[in-house]
Amino acid sequence: MTNSSSLTDQVKSEIESLSASIGALVDSMQKLRHPISESHQKMPQATNQLDKISQQTLAATQRMLDTVEEINKREDMILESIKYLVSLLPVNSSAEVKEQIRIIQVAAQENLDAAYALMDALQFQDITSQQVDHAASMLEDIEGKLAHILQVVGIEDKAIHETTTQMPTKQRAFDPNADLFEKKTQQADIDELFVKKK
Amino acid sequence: MSALKILAVDDSPTMRRIIVNTLKRAGFEDVVEAEDGKDALAKLQVENVSFIITDWNMPEMDGLTFVTNLRAIEKYKATPVLMVTTRSVKEDIVEAMKAGVNSYIVKPFTPETLKSKIDQILAG
Numbered sequence: 001m002t003n004s005s006s007l008t009d010q011v012k013s014e015i016e017s018l019s020a021s022i023g024a025l026v027d028s029m030q031k032l033r034h035p036i037s038e039s040h041q042k043m044p045q046a047t048n049q050l051d052k053i054s055q056q057t058l059a060a061t062q063r064m065l066d067t068v069e070e071i072n073k074r075e076d077m078i079l080e081s082i083k084y085l086v087s088l089l090p091v092n093s094s095a096e097v098k099e100q101i102r103i104i105q106v107a108a109q110e111n112l113d114a115a116y117a118l119m120d121a122l123q124f125q126d127i128t129s130q131q132v133d134h135a136a137s138m139l140e141d142i143e144g145k146l147a148h149i150l151q152v153v154g155i156e157d158k159a160i161h162e163t164t165t166q167m168p169t170k171q172r173a174f175d176p177n178a179d180l181f182e183k184k185t186q187q188a189d190i191d192e193l194f195v196k197k198k
Numbered sequence: 199m200s201a202l203k204i205l206a207v208d209d210s211p212t213m214r215r216i217i218v219n220t221l222k223r224a225g226f227e228d229v230v231e232a233e234d235g236k237d238a239l240a241k242l243q244v245e246n247v248s249f250i251i252t253d254w255n256m257p258e259m260d261g262l263t264f265v266t267n268l269r270a271i272e273k274y275k276a277t278p279v280l281m282v283t284t285r286s287v288k289e290d291i292v293e294a295m296k297a298g299v300n301s302y303i304v305k306p307f308t309p310e311t312l313k314s315k316i317d318q319i320l321a322g
Binding site for chain 2: 058061062065069072116119120121122123124125126127129130171172173174175177178179180183184185187189190191193194197
């Protein structure tokens with residue numbers, strides 16, 4: 001009798017202890033609800049900001065390309081005009097005149113080369129846009145995981161769930177290793193691979 | 199001036215513009231643009247293209263899938279393809295080679311590299 005009563009007391013005590021632990025766990029989860037919900041809500045804002053960076057950098061780059069193309073057209077025209085001018089020069093033109101024309105030709109060509117170099121440098125925009133897409137993609141992934149946590153612990157905010165499922169996700173295509181300066185394989189080694197294939 | 203018609207495929211408007219300008223500087227005036235592999239395949243149905251420059255990472259259809267689909271079309275089985283991409287890992291390059299890419303450049307590229315790869319491919 002005594003043993004049975006003692007066992008019952010033990011079980012009762014264990015149940016009470018377990019109940020208290022569960023109660024504490026539920027309290028903790030309730031406390032977590034707000035920060036998780038808040039973080040989940042902020043994710044779309046963060047990805048929107050990143051997308052804004054890409055869009056505005058693209059727009060600015062397009063404007064720079066417009067200007068570079070205008071410069072190229074003008075310098076091409078200058079070089080053509082100089083060629084024509086040279087053809088009009090009398091045979092006995094002074095050396096000084098010829099030298100001045102040569103200086104203008106060189107300067108115009110240098111301007112043209114510099115404009116093309118600037119254009120080539122604008123490739124950065126494609127690469128940084130991929131890096132931004134990578135960051136945005138990671139945030140979207142975290143957002144999804146937070147929504148899942150909210151769902152799993154049964155404290156899902158209905159409004160958040162609706163927002164998450166209704167939000168159109170931008171289709172992202174990027175190289176996670178895109179880098180402006182570092183190339184994992186150099187051009188000579190790439191060429192070697194293709195030569196070996198032949 | 200070359201009579202070659204080139205198809206430039208890249209989802210980045212900036213890269214397409216730079217590639218087109220670089221090609222024009224190198225004497226290739228006839229350039230058609232596409233913004234991804236799916237758009238490229240559609241353009242190939244109406245344009246008589248003899249050389250293709252393609253990116254890899256693109257939405258809708260990436261460059262690797264595009265090249266694989268391209269090589270399945272009899273008319274484009276042997277059309278030269280130059281891949282221009284940020285992907286520089288050896289395994290990716292080998293995968294591109296196996297898909298049927300003829301040469302490969304890692305971005306950012308110099309105009310000299312682009313021209314030399316085109317010349318090399320055309321020279322066979």
